[in-house]
Structure formats: C-alpha cells, structure tokens
Amino acid sequence: MQVRIIAVGKIKERFLSDGIAEYEKRLVPYLKLSITEIAEERRGVHASASQEQHAKEKEGERILAAIPEGTYVVVLDxxxxxxxxxxxAARLRSxxxxxxxxxxxxxxxxLGLSDAVLGRAALRLSLSPMTFTHQMARLILMEQLYRACRINSGEPYHK
Known part of the structure; x- marks a missing residue:
C-alpha cells in the first residue's frame, strides 16, 4: 500500500527529523511512503483573525492540489x-x-486546516486530545504507522 503524508511546514528540530528518518527506514518493508511538505503561508506576528483565516485557506488550496485522485484521505484533527x-491497524488492513x-x-x-480540506477527509483522526506541534504530530504519526504495520504483520510490538 502507498501512504502519502502531506504536511504544512518543514521539520525544524534535528531530533524530530532524525526520528522521522528512522521511522521512514523502518517502514520500507511494509509500505511505500512519501512525504510532501507544503509551504507555510507567511503572515505577520500580530496577524488579525481574517489574515489568519486567509493564510489557512491559502495553505488549504496547496494541500488540496497535492492530494492525488482516488486516495483515501485522512486529516489529523x-x-x-x-x-x-x-x-x-485494522482500518489500514481493511x-x-x-x-x-x-x-x-x-x-x-x-493554524489548523481549512474547511475545504476538512471536507475532503474520509476520516478525521485525532492522535490525542492533547495539542502537539505539527512537527511532533508527524513523528507520532510515523511511529503509529510503523506500529500498525507490525500489528498487521503479526510481529511483536510494545503495548
């Protein structure tokens, strides 16, 4: 199966990029993975609510343009x-x-995701009720994909 991650912004912290790279290597035997980074929309430090909404919509347009046809879309929300x-694991298997x-x-x-992107989702998935940076969410997602692959392969994993 092919899994594509579309993420707004670049990974800035080395410890996160190292962790993501490690899970990319671990996932090679299980699935074809690609990561597409979408540029963050520039805005001032003291942007108004309407400027932030505009930025979120512009990011959303870039995200929607990057989604391939016929894919099952999951948004982290x-x-x-x-x-x-x-x-x-069961959802991926099915x-x-x-x-x-x-x-x-x-x-x-x-800023989160635009309504247009949320509307495109077949599944809105929450990693936790806690809030994580979008960079950290990418690492957590990668670990959970790896764990799901191990579960589906009948291999041991830490519970």
Missing part, C-alpha cells in the same frame, strides 16, 4: 476520532483488503 493502535490503492494523511500547520 484534534476533534477527530481517536483510535487505539490496534484499531488504526482499506488494503478493499483494494484502496493509497492513503493520504494530512497534517495542518499551526
């Missing part, structure tokens, strides 16, 4: 469905068995 690792060619997971920036 704090108000989304929380899944245990086993449930995430998509694969149904012949879904690819899954695209979208991680918004610090």
């Amino acid at each position: 704090i108000r989304g469905t929380e899944l245990a690792s086993e449930a995430l 998509l694969q068995l149904a012949g879904t060619p690819s899954v695209t997971v979208i991680i918004g920036g610090d």
Whole structure:
C-alpha cells in the first residue's frame, strides 16, 4: 500500500527529523511512503483573525492540489476520532483488503486546516486530545504507522 503524508511546514528540530528518518527506514518493508511538505503561508506576528483565516485557506488550496485522485484521505484533527493502535491497524488492513490503492494523511500547520480540506477527509483522526506541534504530530504519526504495520504483520510490538 502507498501512504502519502502531506504536511504544512518543514521539520525544524534535528531530533524530530532524525526520528522521522528512522521511522521512514523502518517502514520500507511494509509500505511505500512519501512525504510532501507544503509551504507555510507567511503572515505577520500580530496577524488579525481574517489574515489568519486567509493564510489557512491559502495553505488549504496547496494541500488540496497535492492530494492525488482516488486516495483515501485522512486529516489529523484534534476533534477527530481517536483510535487505539490496534484499531488504526485494522482500518489500514481493511482499506488494503478493499483494494484502496493509497492513503493520504494530512497534517495542518499551526493554524489548523481549512474547511475545504476538512471536507475532503474520509476520516478525521485525532492522535490525542492533547495539542502537539505539527512537527511532533508527524513523528507520532510515523511511529503509529510503523506500529500498525507490525500489528498487521503479526510481529511483536510494545503495548
């Protein structure tokens, strides 16, 4: 199965980029992974609510343009469905068995995701009720994808 991650912004912290690179290596035997980074929309430090909304919509346009046709779209959303690792693995397995060619997971920036992007989602997934930076969310997502692959392969994983 192919999994594409579309994420707003670049990873700035070395410890996070090292962790993401490690999980990219670990995922090679299980799935085809690609990461597309979407540029953060520039705005002033003291941007108004309307300027922030405009920035979120511009980022959303770039995200929507990067989503391939026929993919199953998952957006990370704090108000989304929380899944245990086993449930995430089962969801991925069922998509694969149904012949879904690819899954695209979208991680918004610090402003979140536009309504248009949220509306494109087949699944709104929450990693936790806690708030994480979008950079940290990418690392957590990668670890959970790896864990789901191990579960689906019948390999041991830490509970």
